[in-house]
Amino acid sequence: MNQVISIGKQDFASLREGNYFFVDKTHFISEWWESGDDITLIARPRRFGKTLNMSMLNCFFSHQYAERADLFEGLSVWEKEDYRAIQGKYPVIFLSFADVKQDNYRDAIYKIKKIIANVYQQFHEIGRSEALTEVQRRQFMNVTADMDDVIAQSALQDLSYYCYLYYGRKAIILLDEYDTLMQEAYIHDYWDKFTSFVRGLFNSTFKTNPYLERALMTGITRISKASIFSDLNNLVVITATSERYAECFGFTEKEVFQALELFDLGEQKSSVKAWYDGFIFGSKKDIYNPWSITNFLKEGQIRSYWAATSSNGLINRMIQTASSEIKTGMETLLNGGQIEACFDEQIVFEQLDRDENAIWSLLLASGYLKADRVEYRGMTMEPWYYLSITNLETASMFSSMFKSWFGITQSSYNGFMKALLSDDIEAMNHYLNEVIMATFSFFDTGSDCSETDEPERFYHGFILGLIVEQWENYRIRSNRESGFGRYDVMMIPRERSGKHLPAIVMEFKVHNSRKEQTLEETVQAALQQIEDKHYDAELLAQGFKKAQIHHYGFAFQGKKVLIAGESGL
Structure with a gap:
């Protein structure tokens, strides 16, 4: 009987206890421990097993799992006698910032304090222990979600010290998704004040903590040391191009193909490879995203699992x-x-x-x-x-990202694309003006699009999103040299589409009242530029006939657009 696949389960103990499908990555334990590094930061994409690996480390080293050797029996790390001797022998402080997604500074700081307070509750027996003095016990009890910033910044270092007094060993600190809160701070514009708090927290926890045995942080990005790790000289950073731990996160092709055979999906190997292979860590190629693979194994269908999360x-x-x-x-x-x-x-x-x-x-x-x-x-x-x-x-x-820019006006968007491919100028004008009225405020970066210093920046972003759905039928190019100039957008039919689609050249012009009196004059100037600069040269060189090439001029003025076209010249 095949193992059951549990989607989204990130707790190592429950995964093993339930005998759910699991790819053995316990070699990561020995690789990390034998590195001897004080503080390690590993950056990997989301849904790549970071949280599960952190949970695995917690289960292996933590005193809380001292009697749980059964979790590792039959796995690669258990083949090493030296590692059996250290399983369950350390105090482990394990926390995650995955849920710190607040849109303001005050709530984000409160959420961090709450997470730290919850970690303290996992060591509640220490707070009542005679290993601590009366003053230390009071300090332990003062770590709550309502503590002040200074107490919060030193709380993890203090907990390391309390663990040392109670267990007689320095603590291992595991911090998952350390960078989630930094991205939210940047997106919601409370970066400067927030980094000051986080810098104090991280420096106290990792830089000046004499009761730290080892520390491991995981996240998606490698954030500048100057931002939050000032003067942390003992930090080892592992990025996508680093050689170390290359096979510890994500599935290798061998592991994927073995799983496909296990679940009677071996005939799907080529499709699975095309859709989900391609990740590279260091020089190790053919790494697959675990989230996509486990979902495919469960559903048996090719879908966009990881990218949709x-x-x-x-x-x-x-x-x-x-x-x-x-x-x-x-x-x-x-x-x-x-x-x-x-x-x-x-x-x-x-x-x-x-x-x-x-x-x-x-x-x-x-x-x-x-x-x-x-x-x-x-x-x-x-x-x-x-x-x-x-x-x-x-x-x-x-x-999907580009299409989502137009989701609020999907019917008009579909109408425009149909009109474009069928050379219906009247319909193109009707539908594109509807799209623009609904979306330009979403795209605009703050200046009047008719007066912006870089109209290409605005309109190329708009057009890229508008036509990208056609990438399977067209090679879409912009701002490239052809003839005697650089066209704005060219859509070159792919031979494999088999749909006999027209080749398309687009030129955009922002109405300039000093040069043209009307939008009609502006759009004619755009069409004339296509002719004068011989933008068809690239298409003609590829064997397209004049009759297969459509020219479109776009004239923009604020939220107005006028399109004119010529084809088969």
Whole structure:
């Protein structure tokens, strides 16, 4: 009888007790312990087994599981006699910041204090113990959700000391999803004040804590040391491009294929590989997302499981407001291509608005892009990353993200796309004006779109989201050279679509009252530019006939748009 798959179970003990499907990752215990590192930070995408691995470490080292050797019998770590001797021998302080998602500073700080207070309750016997002095017992009892900031910042260091007095051993601290609260602080604009509190908490817990045996933190991103880990010199950071722990998070292809055979799904290997393979950690390729694989094993159907479990708010916002160069890179990626980018893998949130390349760092850390290789160039050894979309599931995530921008006016959006592909100019104008009225306030970054200094930034973001659903039928390109200039958008039919679709060239112009009196003049200028600059050259070189190419000029003025077209010239 096959094992039962339990979706979303992140407690190691209950997983083992219920004999649920489990891929043995206990080699992580020995790899981490034998590293000898004081403080380790491991960045991996969401749903990659980080919480389960942290729970596994807790069950292995914690005094609370001293009599639970049965949880590890038959697993790889139990084959090592030395590790049997240290199972259940340490005080372990295990906490998670996964739920710190408040939209304001006051509530976020209160939530952190509540989490710390709940951890103290797990050690309530220490608070009543004679190992502590009367003063220390009172201090222990003062750790509540209503404690002041100073007490909260030193609370985990104090608990380490109390554990040392009670157990006679230094504590292991496990902090899961350490960066969730930082992303929320940035998104909701309480970053500066919040980082001051978190910096004090982390420095007290990890930097100046003499009663700390080891510490491990997990999260999605590697946040700048200057932001919250100032002067923490003993921090070892493991990112997606690090070699260490490469097979400890996520499933290897061997593990996936064995599971498929176990659940009589072996004939689906090629589809599973196309959809869910592609993650790379260090030089280890063919890593699969555990969430997608376990859901597939349970349901037996190819679906977008992992990509559908997050709102991707920060990434969404950064792509919408990115420059035309970033959007050109996105188009290359969506068309199955590869881009080169130089960036720092550490996230400096306060610089996200100033350093556009940070979007690539965030997409790599989140798992939506993979680094096929990293090349270090020049005397300063700057890292250059060769990036591509991870797999079909992540490609579908981008498509869904862009489509969601137009979800509030889906019928008009569908109408516009149908009109575009059938060369119905009148319908295109009708539907696109409806879309614009409903969505431009959502896209606009604050300035009048008719007067913005960089209209391409605004309109390329809009058009990318509008037409990306066609990526299976078209190669979508923008701001590329063809003829004697750079066109705005080109849609090149894919031969495999078999739908005999037209090739499309688009040119956008923002109405300039100093040059044109009306939108009609502006849209004609856009069409004339396509002709004068010979933007068809790229398509003609690929074998398209003039009759297969449609030209469209778009003239924008605030929330008004006028489209004119010419085809078969």
